[in-house]
Amino acid sequence: MARVSRTVDCMDPASRAQGIAQAQDALSRGEVVVLPTDTVYGIGADAFSPQAVAVLLAAKGRSRTMPPPVLIGRAEVMDALAIDVPDHARRLAEAFWPGAMTLILQAQPSLHWDLGETHGTVALRMPADELALDLLNATGPLAVSSANRTGMDAATTIHQAQQMLAESVSVYLDDGERSASAASTIIDATVTPPRVVRAGALPLAEIQAIEPSVLSDAEASDSPS
Numbered sequence: 001m002a003r004v005s006r007t008v009d010c011m012d013p014a015s016r017a018q019g020i021a022q023a024q025d026a027l028s029r030g031e032v033v034v035l036p037t038d039t040v041y042g043i044g045a046d047a048f049s050p051q052a053v054a055v056l057l058a059a060k061g062r063s064r065t066m067p068p069p070v071l072i073g074r075a076e077v078m079d080a081l082a083i084d085v086p087d088h089a090r091r092l093a094e095a096f097w098p099g100a101m102t103l104i105l106q107a108q109p110s111l112h113w114d115l116g117e118t119h120g121t122v123a124l125r126m127p128a129d130e131l132a133l134d135l136l137n138a139t140g141p142l143a144v145s146s147a148n149r150t151g152m153d154a155a156t157t158i159h160q161a162q163q164m165l166a167e168s169v170s171v172y173l174d175d176g177e178r179s180a181s182a183a184s185t186i187i188d189a190t191v192t193p194p195r196v197v198r199a200g201a202l203p204l205a206e207i208q209a210i211e212p213s214v215l216s217d218a219e220a221s222d223s224p225s
Contacts, residue, residue, distance in 0.1 A: 040154035059168035067116030069123035073136030089189035098128035100201035
């Protein structure tokens with residue numbers, strides 16, 4: 001039997017808790033959901049289910065060479081998922097989480113997950129979105145990528161996400177339009193000096209005001225090896 005997607009209006013307080021519960025149930029079965037974040041809408045899967053992550057990548061039309069980041073509900077979870085977290089990464093997390101910054105860190109080698117070809121790293125973010133955080137704290141870490149087909153613009157509304165992802169998603173959590181057109185800024189904290197590998201919603205100037213050692217990708221390319 002073909003799966004029928006459900007859309008829940010989470011702007012309605014009466015259905016918000018129901019939406020979180022339905023999403024949690026779908027995620028526990030290895031299915032994927034669309035959830036709001038503080039930047040764009042995301043498509044999420046249980047980070048510890050290789051099958052669910054494979055469904056996420058297939059829905060986006062993405063290969064294992066482009067593994068999804070992992071969203072967390074509390075900053076302290078970073079130490080459960082990453083090792084050898086450098087001091088500059090901790091300062092950035094303290095300054096910008098929850099917020100539009102993703103940190104690439106060394107993954108805990110003992111974790112039983114398969115996000116794709118990560119080369120022993122994990123990209124972590126704590127979003128500044130109440131609904132997303134409530135879901136994350138109910139489910140634990142989720143592999144989440146922007147809710148779109150690869151090569152298309154990221155969805156800022158549920159309707160846009162539905163047009164691109166259709167029935168590949170079990171539950172759509174509608175929390176209104178997202179004003180941000182850019183995804184999070186990604187910083188690789190596994191290299192010295194740390195560098196921005198994807199410009200995004202968090203400006204480089206704000207990052208460098210907290211941690212001057214962070215380079216843009218262009219600055220890193222120009223620096224001596």
